[in-house]
Amino acid sequence: MTPRDLAFVASLAFAFASPLASAGELLGAGVISTGLQETSAALTPDGQTLYFMRSDFAEADDTIMVSHRSGDRWSTPRVAEFSGEWHDSEPTLSPDGRRLYFVSNRPLRPGGTPVTATMNGRSFPGTNLWFVERQVTGGWAAPVHVDGALNDGAMIYNPSVAANGDIYFSAHRADSGKAYQIYVARDHGHAAPERLPLGDIAHNRMDPAVDPAGRFLLYAGNEGDALGSADIYIVFRQPDGGWGKPEHLGGDVNSRTLENAPSLGPAFGELFVSSARRDEVHFPKPRDDDASLQRRLQSPLNGSRNLWRFDISEVLRAHGIAPTVRAEPMPGDPAG
Template sequence: MSPRNLVLAACVAATLATQAATAGELFGPGVISTGLQETSAALTPDGNTVYFMRSDFAEADDTILVSHRAAGRWSTPQVAAFSGQWHDSEPTLSPDGQRLYFVSNRPPHPDGAPVTATMNGRSFPGTNLWYVARQPNGGWGAPLHVDGALNDGAMIYNPSVAANGDIYFSAHREDSGKAYQIYVARDHGHATPERLALGDLANNRMDPAVDPLGRFLLYAGNEGDALGSADIYIVFRQPDGGWGKPEHLGGDVNSRTLENAPSLGPVFGELYVASARRDDVHFPKPRDDAAALQRRLQSPLNGSRNLWRFDISPLLRAHGITPAANAATAHPASAKKPA
């Protein structure tokens, strides 16, 4: 095959892989995914513990929960030891499982005021970045505020941590334009944040999920071809250290409802997404009695956001990404390369 045809074949394979994705499955139906709002799955490296956020429909009351898997079943979620008093959300684990990052409106300093944000004349609970560290007994230490320019503002969301300590997050900052954009803060979040060059600042970009080796990044947004109010996109690291053109994830990952808060599981290609997809209602429907109506309206697929699991390994392999890549050569991110 000629070099030109090889290139064409590779492009076709990548396109097909982008379109093909294993059918999604509802994660922990009735236990983790319920008739409330669940987002931001963070699984431990062994895959047997998951942290996630649960809230009301208005997302005025966010709390981080934890569930454990034993004998193939997830336990009834409990409030995480470090959560339950403040507006805590969007947990994420470092790749080694030794730190759990989250955002919160809790006061950054003892006896201080809770973090408050203002946008378009409206005030609401703000967010700063915090983390808890794994203790020798297997539990978590006290929450620690990440001091530095990353927390200069009050609107930081969905942190994601690479193996080298770079922290990716979405925020509304002075250089964000009117929408939210994605940033990276190196040195475990202590360095000055750098905005990722992903395209037109008129497009909203949220909720990054970075490959531990920095080879690709997933996020929620709308690049002009979203099926719903927000879809999941992927960008791949380029040889010069920058990022390629965002690609819309096809297959079943995106729907005509809201998809956001992507996160990567411990299995290669395992993707968790929060989605508001619901069961279709057709009329005339079988006549409900009060009990049947209550069950249906409180079921996971009632239009609330739930956690869904997908497999994007075919897409990653089509782009030359494998689980056995060498971290020393596969992670091009550094402070001297483009964000």
């Protein structure tokens, strides 16, 4: 896709956007966002290094990638140093950038068997929660398994970490009903998980992204008013410490395709979303030759999931949320 095409897509998004949400920006077209599946953006506190998941269309082969920013360009992504051997996915950074959490089917102990899960009589690669710790000399230490009840059932997805160490995640557990629900495990994930009371458990809720200060939470799901198979919702903390009613995010954040895996960037109101939105095809189309057909079918907007960036700062301000002082970025950053 050419810069002119991307500008056209952005202009359309802006024209139909709610005043409370900015038009979307496709992240790193052709470099980060490609014709493959890209989800789960995790940006370092200095905004210069991006971790994300890349996979095939079937999402049978997930790998965590890393890219570095230079000016307004992203480097060619590389496989992260702790990934590439197992079914690794959904990276997220602690607010201070010192830990990177992810889920994986890797054995709990060297030489053990991969984690598997079973649902509705079907077995598939399971997931447990792991983290890597930032080393003083750069790079990441060896992955550490999070020992806790949150890994029961081997179906934990999209962790998100608050500044106090509480870990939010989605899972299918005994009290989830038929769908997936959102949970929190306090004490850095070691406490027993608690399901968040967000409403009727007949509704599917996935992929939480918690504000570091715990003032609001974003997630993917369908509360009955989704435009597509899943949309992004936001819920705010109430004065009594509970959660309010989920609100459908307006503007350009949601489309009539799949939106999921929201994550917060280091800037106030910076939101990353995985979206399957695509270019419209109208017939008759300009006749393709071999090269143009290949180029178009492999472009980012071919219906694969890509990473998009939005600004929801006005949504937050309308609910009384103001910027907070973030932790100082760590000097340097792991090479990958």
